[in-house]
Amino acid sequence: MDMIEILKPVLPSMLEVEERLTTDLSTRHEKIAEIILHVSRFKGKRFRPVLLLLSAQSCGKLVPQHLDLAVVVELVHIATLIHDDVIDEATVRRHVPSVNSIWGREISILLGDYIWSRGFTILASMDSQLSTYIMSQTVNIMCEGELIQLQRRYDLNLSEEDYMDIIEKKTASLCATSCRLGAMFAGANRKIQEALTRYGLKVGLAFQIVDDCLDIVGTEDEMGKSLSTDIKKGKLTLPLIKLVGSLPETSRKNTCRWIFQNFTTQDRASVLELFSEYEAVEYSFNKARRYAEEAKEEISILPDSEYKTSLLRLADYVVSRNR
């Protein structure tokens, strides 16, 4: 299964979103335009706009605001990616060099700010205070999640519950918001809006858990971004939390220190063996699969349509992808 297949029912709108992403970021300033051009070459999965447009069409009609909102959720996402790459010192993003690796972290910080402010200008041009409110709240929650994650680096007491709280905030919230805005502007009733919001939340949780698994067992060629940054930066993601919990308490601290130090060196293979011994990655994938299944159940109230089919497939794709 491929994203191309999934987004087919909303392909014309997605092509418009693609064009808008370039035009909405345009600037008269040559030197900035050069960087923007690079960012628009970031060919991502456009996961959030797809969620928004499929949600809209699965329960109602597409209106012009949906396109604006689809552009906004992707702009906000791109802005956070650029800031995340500075934080993680990542060198590759979406198969091309990251902004920070070419222009340095100073430019990246400002470029992130530049891009989100463009997103909010689009929001303000729409006639809906509510969507501005929802988006600014979402961004705030995303930052909160990232801040908590940073504050708890190398903290071996981070529980699975803490982890779920962090990824709900930093990733799933924007997915949920994308579905919610899609349904809201399509005129769906409250029950359907809430079902799609929960669908987005659960798909987002599944997505992030898989991302965290692939950071350990994926390949950079397939993923198109720097990997192993989590462990290198002391982030405890689900596979590592599972592993830590399985280790005998007496050796826990030393083993973790060894993992943090050796994951990107030639000892990588032995670290991977340890993950494998405790089935820590498999455990995490299973958890992601459960969330994907729950996501699918959430939208059982939707009438059958090609859009609903795509939403169901999207949930499967999220947990079967290798990139």
Add this chain to the structure above:
Amino acid sequence: MDMIEILKPVLPSMLEVEERLTTDLSTRHEKIAEIILHVSRFKGKRFRPVLLLLSAQSCGKLVPQHLDLAVVVELVHIATLIHDDVIDEATVRRHVPSVNSIWGREISILLGDYIWSRGFTILASMDSQLSTYIMSQTVNIMCEGELIQLQRRYDLNLSEEDYMDIIEKKTASLCATSCRLGAMFAGANRKIQEALTRYGLKVGLAFQIVDDCLDIVGTEDEMGKSLSTDIKKGKLTLPLIKLVGSLPETSRKNTCRWIFQNFTTQDRASVLELFSEYEAVEYSFNKARRYAEEAKEEISILPDSEYKTSLLRLADYVVSRNR
């Protein structure tokens, strides 16, 4: 003259703004609250809220939205300061250690994002798409200014005109917006709104030129922030542009390299002597003074009041301050 004297007519509102800055940033998360508490100890001049409130009262009545907006302009300003300090690797801000010097640049990047998104949540809660639009546009222009400045570091061809364009974008635009929003929500007519906007723009230009002069000749004790960061980071500010233009063309490049390399070492005194020889700082202060005078002329159409008097004094303060 002191800021305390100037803000006296809007003191009760400023005290409310002060309280709101703390409550509006509050969070249930202990680890984030600790950083927020530090930021709320940043006792700045609150220059932008003062501009907004004085503008409002000089031409009309204060309404509840003015308080929201005063909080928002300060939050946006604080967010940009935090990001700027990461970019400049500054260690002191408003007399206390900068966020990046205590918690590192990762936290600072996210905290900046966290704070602006809170600001936009406040904007979205107000019933005015227009103010959200104006603010997001302003932030976008501020980023554009900062990006151009960064892109043209060490560029000896940067003209005085280029410099004025940069500082108009990165600093004066938010001052102009503060005055504009103040007047707009006070119900002032278009002519007065525009006059106050131009006043804010010119005061902002004067403010930044003086800031750039003090970065060279000020003392960190008085300024309460890291200084000499401009030249250290290759930023050509007005005094340096004036100096570069005065140097004989044959030695220009070498002299500038010497200045960039030696300004923060023991050769600092000889660099300062060079600035003094060409009266480069004096030239810049004079330019700032002219903008302050023009700012005052802009508001001659306002009726006399204690608020107008404070606006006039504020323009004088901006160019006479040593911090």
